[in-house]
Amino acid sequence: MSDLINKWYKNHALLYKVLLFLSTTFLIVYLFPKSGKFRYDFDKGKPWQSEMLLAPFDFAIKKSTDELQQERIETSAKSPVYFDIDTSIKSSVLDAYSEKFKTSFADSIIKQNPNLFRVGESALNTIYEYGVLDEDYEYAEDKNVILIDGFTQHAETSFSNLTKLNGFRSIIEEALDNKGLVNFNATFVSVFFDVIKPNLKLNTSLTQNALDERLETISTVRGHIEKGTLIISKGEIVEGNKYDELKSLEAEYESQVWNESNYNLIIFAYALLVALALLMLLLFLRKYRMEVFLDNTKVTFIFFNILLMILLTTLVINYNSQYVYVVPLCILPLVLKAFFDARLGLFAHVLTVLLLGFIVPNSYEYMFLQIIAGIVTILTVSELYKRANLFISVGQITLIYIIAYFAFFVIQEGDISNLDPKTFGLFVLCGLATLFVQPLIYIYEKLFGLVSDVSLLELSDTNTKLLKELSNKAPGTFHHSLNVANLAEASANEVGANAMLIRVGALYHDIGKMKNPTYFTENQATGINPHDELSSRESAKVIIDHVLDGIEIAKKNNLPDRVIDFIRTHHGTSMVYYFYKKEKDLDETTSEDDFRYPGPQPFSKETAILMMCDSVEAASKSLKEPTSTKIDKFVESIITKQMEDGQFLNANITFKEIQSIKKVLKTKLANIFHLRIEYPE
Structure with a gap:
């Protein structure tokens, strides 16, 4: 059991x-649509670009939304309205009229x-021939009306024959006018x-039930296509019945319940x-970015961002697929480039776009x-910590979106x-949303403990x-760190390393x-050397411990x-060769360890460069009457010794790059010592 636990732990x-791989795969698949997907893209009025299409199965030709809506309107207009009639009211009204008259x-x-008297009585009979409405209803004059007395049909007529509550005035006036009794x-x-x-009184339930029954009889289809029937050939214009058949086939795929x-x-x-x-991404990390692959936090960060972009795109598509270009997908390569490098950012971006091709409409256009x-x-975003660069890059990205979409539209529409123009507005909104990358980088730094160029700046x-404290307590060391930072930054620029990272590392090393x-000699302004009172082992320990002390202070x-x-x-x-040699002279059995x-x-190009620059800058203080020749030999000897000592075996730095760094250091040191050509006396 313990062996199994140890194996798991290792x-x-x-x-x-x-x-992480399995859970991310599950979540992405969960976000994908749970239905079939039509494999062809087409637009009304444009040529069919794919091969000849035969019906893969029997399916019905569905009516369009407009057609169904028009049929519903017509059916609603023909559906009868039911009113409950109280027949006893007419006799009571006639009795009341006799008394009131x-x-x-x-x-x-x-x-x-x-x-x-008879004129008024006749008018009342006319008014109550079908009845008086209890309120004003908004129905067409020719609307079919059925009057219900209890559970039996009393009469059937049109809505125009019913008297509105205040509509009796015109009836009585007309009756009096016909008899010459207008006064x-x-x-x-x-x-x-x-x-x-x-x-x-309107019978709402009967009226609605009658309408629902009629609406249910409306057929959503208007034809049938049998399996193997030719639907459309390559080059044919997608319009009319062809368009309806294709839309019906597409709907059949997308509404298909698995x-x-x-x-x-x-x-x-x-x-x-x-x-x-996702496996391709992991293999890429393992082969080309081993330091990222070994860091589970960084791998989690990459997978999280891919999943986040897919989630945002899915939510937008579920809301309205027309807004799919509002999702700022370019945030993904921006973030990954800020924390890692451009190649990893582009690789992850392309894989994410390929995955999104499953769920977006017009997938080829979207992916392109x-x-x-x-x-x-x-290509455009460099030095992300400079706000102007980000704005310029976002403007260029938005412009590329607009140009590419315009080209696609012209090709498709002719x-x-x-x-x-609203589509271009979506790209502008996408550009504005991309600017959110700055605060997003800050949030990621706090959540995942990563470092971007913004933090390095x-x-x-x-x-x-911390640096002010260093300049106060150890001014010589602070000055040394500044010189090392300048040398390291110049060297990094020469070989394409991360100049900002190496400068910060040099300032704090x-x-x-x-x-x-x-x-430390650079801080001994009085000429008093505390090492004179210590043994060689104690002095070496103090020197060596500055690394551990630095790590502690940094944390x-x-x-x-x-x-x-x-x-x-x-x-x-x-x-620490000086004190080792001193101790060796006293005790031959002294161990180098x-x-x-x-x-x-050093395990990276940047840390290797700092080691070279630190050693060269520190040792350069011992040069007496420096000349170009002395400086060249001096730089060569120090770096060659480090190479022979195997200090760069774990760093991904080449001999050619080391030669370039040597050249930079020689030039910089010559400038520091202000060497001049020696003129003859």
Whole structure:
């Protein structure tokens, strides 16, 4: 059991990567659409670019949304409206009218106009022929109306025959006008206002049920295509019935519900493709970026960003696929370039775009635009810590998006008359969203403990608390660090290393000397040497301990690990030769290991450059009457000794690059010592 636990512990980093790989694959597949995907892209009015297409299975030709909407409108117009009628109200209204008539008209008027009562009664019969509505309803005049008395149909008519609550006025006025009794309009209107009551009320449930039944009868299809039928040939224009058939076939694929038999198979196929893409990324890291591959935090960071871009794109597509270009996908290569390098950023970006090709519409167009934009991002963004560079780069990325989309549109449409300027607005929004990369980098630094050029720029400021403390406690060391930083930066620029990183590493590499500053010659301003009171072993220990002291100080001040690496490695496993030689003269059995730095040796190009520059700058102080020849021999001897000592075996630096660095150091030292041509006397 213990052997199994030990085996698991030894391989925990690899096991973590396996779990990360599997979980990321699962999450990406989970985000993918759970339906079939039509393999062809087409647009109405454009030629069919693919091969001849035969119906792969039987399917129905679906009606368009506009067609279905028009049929629903027509069906709704023909569907009847049901009103409940209260037949008892009419008789009560006639009785009330008889009573009101007697009190409203004098006997003399009634005698002079014997037909007056019957005119009003006839008008009421007309009003209640079908009934009076209880409120105003917004229906067409020819709307079919069915009157229901309890559970039986009372009558059927059109809506225009129903009397609105205030619509009796025109009926009574017309009846009086026909009998030449217009003078009694006002009195009759007043009487009718008092006696008329509504007897029709809308039956909402019956009306809605009738409408639903009719709507359910609407067919969503208007034809059928049998398997093997030719749908369209290459070069044909996609329009009319061809377009409808293609849209129906596409809808059949995308609305297809996976059954249990093929669901697992399709999920497995998706998982294979996603796993293959992520595996390529891991293999790339293992072969070309081993230091990243071995760091689980960095691998997690890369996978997290890929998953984040896929998640954002999926959310936008689910909301409205027209806004897919608003997603600032170029943030991915920007972030990875800021923390790692351009090649890794572009590789991860291309893999992400390939994965997104499964879910985006017009996948070829999308992939082409995003890959081109990613390449432009990598090529144009340099020195991200400079705000102007970011704005310029984002402007260039947006311009490339617009140009590429315009070209695609012209190829597909043949003209620009239908070009929607709003699409260009989406690219502008994408550019503005890309500017969020600056605060995002800061957030990532805090979450994952990574270091970008922005943080390095802040650390390179000599007014930071730690460097000011160094300049106060150990001014000679501070001056030495500045000189080393200048030499290292120039050397890094010569061989294409990270100049900003190496400058910061050089500024902080000797901060451990603050603990015992006077034990280092550059800080001995009084001429008193404390080593005179110590043994050679004690002196060597004080010198060697400045590396460990520096690491401790750096961690207390939260310096990034990438900067602490320079403190660890700037002496490698070299030997404090002066005190070793001194002790050796006293004791022949003295071991070299007691006088060696603990290491490790430099393991990157940048840490190797710092080791060279630090040794050369420190030793240059011992040069007396320096000349070009002396400087050349001096630089050659120091770096050759380091190479013979095997200090650069773990660093990815070539002999050619070392030769270039030597040349830079010789030139810089010659400038520092202000060498001049010796003129004859």
